[in-house]
Amino acid sequence: MRRLTFGMNLSLDGYIAAPGDDIGWSVPSDELFQWWSDRVGATGLALYGRKLWEAMSSHWPTAGQQPGATPAEVEFARRWLDMPKVVFSSTISAVDWNARLATGDAVTEITRLKTEDGGPMDVAGATLAAAAMRAGLIDEYVIVTHPVLVGGGTPFFTALDSWVNLNLLETRTFPDGVLLTRYETRR
Secondary structure: OOOEEEEEEEEOOOEEEEHHHEOHHHOOOHHHHHHHHHHHHHOOEEEEEHHHHHHHHHHHHHHOOOOOOOHHHHHHHHHHHHOOEEEEOOOOOOOOOOEEEEOOOHHHHHHHHHHOOOOOEEEEOHHHHHHHHHOOOOOEEEEEEEOOOOOOOEEOOOOOOOOOOEEEEEEEEEHHHEEEEEEEEOO
16 A cells, blocks of 8 residues: 655744745755655655645756756756656646546545655645545655744644644754754554
């Protein structure tokens, strides 16, 4: 059975984007950018909500070809293009770049995907992750906390009907006071 991980950058007060979808506070250090790139390289299947898909697919397909692209950006762009993706949306009609579109019930499809053979899955996007979180489908949380308070915006966690107990798997400090914590869902 595939493992499902939800991991993102977030502010100390728990948001993945500030009001107005501002993520300017989460610019990674070179070390953190490489960590995220390695994570993309190890992902067997990425699950995207529409909003994050539109942001990522508008940038990464050509980012590695832009003048001034760093070797790390070229590598990330290649890894992102190579990574298989499923995009969950009822409002877009087509996707590219090694992705397929899922228009049905997200929880049903994620549950089915977890039973397939293959490498680990990452869920990306607050709304999609919230549905998986409420359904108890997330096996691991990767929280990359930046030392900033943004005061509101898009939260990392959603409201839950019951507690979810977690086991700490890893902590790591990155430059600029950024802290990685990884937790596994206790089943």
